[in-house]
Amino acid sequence: MTDQIDAEGRLHHLLTLDGLPRDVLSRLLDRAQAFADGEDARGALAGKAVCTLFFEPSTRTRLSFQRAAQRLGADILNFEAASSSTTKGETARDTLKNIEAMGVQGFIVRHFADGAVAELAAAANEGAALVNAGDGRSAHPTQGLLDMLTLRQALGADFSTRTFLIVGDVKHSRVARSDLHALRTLGAGTIRVCGPASLLPDGGTLSGCEVTQDFDAALDGVDAVMMLRLQRERMVEGLVSSLDDYHRDYGLTAARLQHAATDAVVLHPGPMNRGVEITDEVADGARSLILRQVANGVAVRMAVLETLLR
Amino acid sequence: MTDQIDAEGRLHHLLTLDGLPRDVLSRLLDRAQAFADGEDARGALAGKAVCTLFFEPSTRTRLSFQRAAQRLGADILNFEAASSSTTKGETARDTLKNIEAMGVQGFIVRHFADGAVAELAAAANEGAALVNAGDGRSAHPTQGLLDMLTLRQALGADFSTRTFLIVGDVKHSRVARSDLHALRTLGAGTIRVCGPASLLPDGGTLSGCEVTQDFDAALDGVDAVMMLRLQRERMVEGLVSSLDDYHRDYGLTAARLQHAATDAVVLHPGPMNRGVEITDEVADGARSLILRQVANGVAVRMAVLETLLR
Amino acid sequence: MTDQIDAEGRLHHLLTLDGLPRDVLSRLLDRAQAFADGEDARGALAGKAVCTLFFEPSTRTRLSFQRAAQRLGADILNFEAASSSTTKGETARDTLKNIEAMGVQGFIVRHFADGAVAELAAAANEGAALVNAGDGRSAHPTQGLLDMLTLRQALGADFSTRTFLIVGDVKHSRVARSDLHALRTLGAGTIRVCGPASLLPDGGTLSGCEVTQDFDAALDGVDAVMMLRLQRERMVEGLVSSLDDYHRDYGLTAARLQHAATDAVVLHPGPMNRGVEITDEVADGARSLILRQVANGVAVRMAVLETLLR
Numbered sequence: 001m002t003d004q005i006d007a008e009g010r011l012h013h014l015l016t017l018d019g020l021p022r023d024v025l026s027r028l029l030d031r032a033q034a035f036a037d038g039e040d041a042r043g044a045l046a047g048k049a050v051c052t053l054f055f056e057p058s059t060r061t062r063l064s065f066q067r068a069a070q071r072l073g074a075d076i077l078n079f080e081a082a083s084s085s086t087t088k089g090e091t092a093r094d095t096l097k098n099i100e101a102m103g104v105q106g107f108i109v110r111h112f113a114d115g116a117v118a119e120l121a122a123a124a125n126e127g128a129a130l131v132n133a134g135d136g137r138s139a140h141p142t143q144g145l146l147d148m149l150t151l152r153q154a155l156g157a158d159f160s161t162r163t164f165l166i167v168g169d170v171k172h173s174r175v176a177r178s179d180l181h182a183l184r185t186l187g188a189g190t191i192r193v194c195g196p197a198s199l200l201p202d203g204g205t206l207s208g209c210e211v212t213q214d215f216d217a218a219l220d221g222v223d224a225v226m227m228l229r230l231q232r233e234r235m236v237e238g239l240v241s242s243l244d245d246y247h248r249d250y251g252l253t254a255a256r257l258q259h260a261a262t263d264a265v266v267l268h269p270g271p272m273n274r275g276v277e278i279t280d281e282v283a284d285g286a287r288s289l290i291l292r293q294v295a296n297g298v299a300v301r302m303a304v305l306e307t308l309l310r
Numbered sequence: 311m312t313d314q315i316d317a318e319g320r321l322h323h324l325l326t327l328d329g330l331p332r333d334v335l336s337r338l339l340d341r342a343q344a345f346a347d348g349e350d351a352r353g354a355l356a357g358k359a360v361c362t363l364f365f366e367p368s369t370r371t372r373l374s375f376q377r378a379a380q381r382l383g384a385d386i387l388n389f390e391a392a393s394s395s396t397t398k399g400e401t402a403r404d405t406l407k408n409i410e411a412m413g414v415q416g417f418i419v420r421h422f423a424d425g426a427v428a429e430l431a432a433a434a435n436e437g438a439a440l441v442n443a444g445d446g447r448s449a450h451p452t453q454g455l456l457d458m459l460t461l462r463q464a465l466g467a468d469f470s471t472r473t474f475l476i477v478g479d480v481k482h483s484r485v486a487r488s489d490l491h492a493l494r495t496l497g498a499g500t501i502r503v504c505g506p507a508s509l510l511p512d513g514g515t516l517s518g519c520e521v522t523q524d525f526d527a528a529l530d531g532v533d534a535v536m537m538l539r540l541q542r543e544r545m546v547e548g549l550v551s552s553l554d555d556y557h558r559d560y561g562l563t564a565a566r567l568q569h570a571a572t573d574a575v576v577l578h579p580g581p582m583n584r585g586v587e588i589t590d591e592v593a594d595g596a597r598s599l600i601l602r603q604v605a606n607g608v609a610v611r612m613a614v615l616e617t618l619l620r
Numbered sequence: 621m622t623d624q625i626d627a628e629g630r631l632h633h634l635l636t637l638d639g640l641p642r643d644v645l646s647r648l649l650d651r652a653q654a655f656a657d658g659e660d661a662r663g664a665l666a667g668k669a670v671c672t673l674f675f676e677p678s679t680r681t682r683l684s685f686q687r688a689a690q691r692l693g694a695d696i697l698n699f700e701a702a703s704s705s706t707t708k709g710e711t712a713r714d715t716l717k718n719i720e721a722m723g724v725q726g727f728i729v730r731h732f733a734d735g736a737v738a739e740l741a742a743a744a745n746e747g748a749a750l751v752n753a754g755d756g757r758s759a760h761p762t763q764g765l766l767d768m769l770t771l772r773q774a775l776g777a778d779f780s781t782r783t784f785l786i787v788g789d790v791k792h793s794r795v796a797r798s799d800l801h802a803l804r805t806l807g808a809g810t811i812r813v814c815g816p817a818s819l820l821p822d823g824g825t826l827s828g829c830e831v832t833q834d835f836d837a838a839l840d841g842v843d844a845v846m847m848l849r850l851q852r853e854r855m856v857e858g859l860v861s862s863l864d865d866y867h868r869d870y871g872l873t874a875a876r877l878q879h880a881a882t883d884a885v886v887l888h889p890g891p892m893n894r895g896v897e898i899t900d901e902v903a904d905g906a907r908s909l910i911l912r913q914v915a916n917g918v919a920v921r922m923a924v925l926e927t928l929l930r
Contacts, residue, residue: 357662389683
């Protein structure tokens with residue numbers, strides 16, 4: 001479906017981590033690490049233009065990509081569907097083609113529909129590169145990459161002896177899907193997934209994972225706990241009975257974290273519902289890598305933009 | 311009314327193409343062509359600041375001007391009335407004078423009211439330059455210029471033997487008015503205008519034009535078809551009976567385009583109502599210059615900003 | 621409460637002018653004067669990033685800070701609460717910490733709640749600097765500074781023989797509070813405050829001021845009249861009976877201005893309600909420094925950002 005990578009192994013778009021070869025993924029993480037270490041790259045994309053193209057709002061992801069583009073010296077344009085001619089009936093494809101015609105080479109695209117970014121990539125000119133900044137519940141590859149970079153920094157590059165736990169609304173989470181793809185590619189030893197049955201996906205999404213609804217059991221001996229955000233609308237949909245119940249069963253507390261390995265780390269993609277899926281004590285505690293994830297997000301996005309546009 | 315040009319023929323603002331001398335217009339097109347050909351001008355407006363001042367929303371036009379300003383190395387500020395102190399009762403004039411006092415030299419102004427940009431230009435300091443990015447139904451001079459650049463690239467600089475056709479809601483279209491002014495100034499051979507009677511203007515707007523409601527007849531032998539966007543609100547106003555009827559009578563189809571000259575080109579200012587005023591086949595076909603128009607838009611706006619602010 | 625200044629007298633944040641030592645304040649004004657005189661500082665903050673973080677909308681203040689950051693060569697990010705994950709339940713503190721983690725050093729924060737910016741400053745990392753761009757009715761220090769710079773340019777640096785008059789809704793005005801703090805610190809001779817009883821604050825805010833409800837008497841011999849904006853919602857709250865009454869009693873007209881010293885100057889923080897607290901004749905007259913204030917605003921914000929971030 002997505003030809004994000006050509007016969008010579010060159011990345012033209014970043015649409016998903018599904019099927020992305022390990023060496024491509026590792027090279028991106030290596031470059032990201034260099035940027036996280038402070039490598040100056042002001043001139044890398046000088047004169048090039050990058051446009052955030054958001055058909056679903058997200059301030060944080062947009063800011064992170066903007067900061068990445070700034071550090072690479074790129075010009076930045078911003079398009080948000082709400083204030084745009086989509087309301088005048090223009091298609092997303094026409095919007096892309098128009099901004100492309102303005103001399104923009106890089107597109108950071110977020111869309112509410114699964115597969116929408118890949119469809120747009122198929123319509124793009126040869127010189128243009130698209131980065132999927134989240135489409136439906138399918139993929140959020142830069143979030144997956146930044147999670148991997150964060151884990152690599154904390155646990156070392158060899159994931160084969162480690163146990164990783166993803167907790168929460170995996171069913172609706174593009175973050176979880178991208179994490180799962182990357183963890184498998186990087187040879188994670190054990191991947192556990194935990195959440196209420198109503199929030200766990202069917203089908204092959206969890207193939208190879210240990211799946212349980214018992215959070216305490218799932219935590220036993222894990223090296224990394226990757227919490228997911230609980231979308232409050234899940235309650236309206238009847239998938240979660242109450243925030244209190246959810247917190248009791250799937251909220252990460254300091255007491256619960258004791259079940260994990262002694263040096264286990266905690267990740268969360270943000271924004272957090274403090275007191276629901278995670279307590280303040282854990283979120284702000286010594287094992288939390290949550291702000292490190294945010295810092296790595298800029299570095300990873302620099303690596304992706306540099307790789308695609310240089 | 312508008313003194314956009316001084317006694318020495320220097321352009322101080324760009325408010326309208328009405329009355330703009332042919333040599334000024336041609337010089338702008340020549341500079342725009344150089345920018346379209348890739349001339350680097352990063353240093354041209356370094357240290358200068360340009361502000362988009364939009365009292366009517368338009369993402370595409372704003373992005374095009376921003377890209378132009380970026381390629382000229384200018385700093386960019388953005389003001390949109392919706393999120394502004396106009397809601398606190400400040401006048402547009404006070405807003406302009408304030409941003410001017412912040413050290414901004416160039417203003418890209420869009421306003422819903424006819425003549426509003428010229429009024430603001432009259433209030434500006436000597437060092438400030440205003441570009442009309444669309445006011446009411448009066449003028450959209452940079453759109454007129456980019457259309458002329460696109461036509462010149464396709465047909466050559468001599469318009470005197472050519473036939474041009476403008477189709478659609480001419481009555482409410484500032485694009486059509488600016489195109490008409492520019493076509494006359496550049497010595498267009500024949501200008502035809504076609505649309506339903508309810509969407510054709512009274513008075514002198516169409517002086518010298520061949521006017522008809524018969525689209526097939528109008529197309530006969532034309533070198534360029536310049537389609538206009540149908541504002542959907544025209545239906546609510548009762549000026550158009552239905553989108554289907556409009557498409558039947560004034561939609562440009564591949565079959566219809568056969569009436570035109572064999573190498574006739576098709577323009578549309580965007581955003582398009584695909585399936586209404588134009589079919590996919592034509593919009594995306596070999597004769598369509600629609601994306602070329604968008605690319606030329608950046609080049610033309612660079613030429614205008616450079617001319618006004620250097 | 622706010623430790624904006626350390627033991628060595630270095631400014632780490634700018635939260636309030638309350639208690640800011642005279643030498644610190646004067647140094648800021650001196651640097652601002654240099655920037656107002658055109659000092660080029662493109663390289664001062666090159667590679668550094670500044671984020672506007674607005675939990676209450678304000679286009680003008682945001683533009684002024686953006687222009688200041690541009691003139692210092694900083695990268696700029698923008699966050700507005702309305703289009704942000706605060707709607708997803710994230711706290712302001714988490715938002716700050718996240719953007720900080722993205723590698724942003726400077727934060728321009730506006731918040732609707734008193735003290736909110738100081739709270740955020742307490743949560744910031746050591747390397748980060750916050751500028752209060754207005755919190756509740758407490759403080760708007762850069763507005764206070766730009767007013768002082770404007771007054772110094774007009775009256776000279778010695779305020780001790782001068783009489784200053786602040787007029788209007790002092791009770792709800794953070795501008796008035798910051799002006800009062802700065803005027804006292806700079807040794808203003810006489811400070812008068814005038815407004816309807818319903819719009820004058822209780823407690824110590826006006827300590828040392830001459831307070832009156834009689835505008836004509838208050839104007840007698842003053843060197844500077846500092847008008848405040850009347851928030852129209854004060855009528856809804858019943859604090860002002862009508863705009864007409866307010867104008868009659870507290871509107872600054874040319875006739876009224878005759879009571880002041882012959883070379884008295886007029887300030888207003890904008891946006892103005894023309895015809896309410898000030899007439900066109902005064903606002904646009906020879907004694908008005910209102911646009912000079914706006915110009916000085918950029919210079920003052922440059923001085924603050926340079927001082928905090930260099």
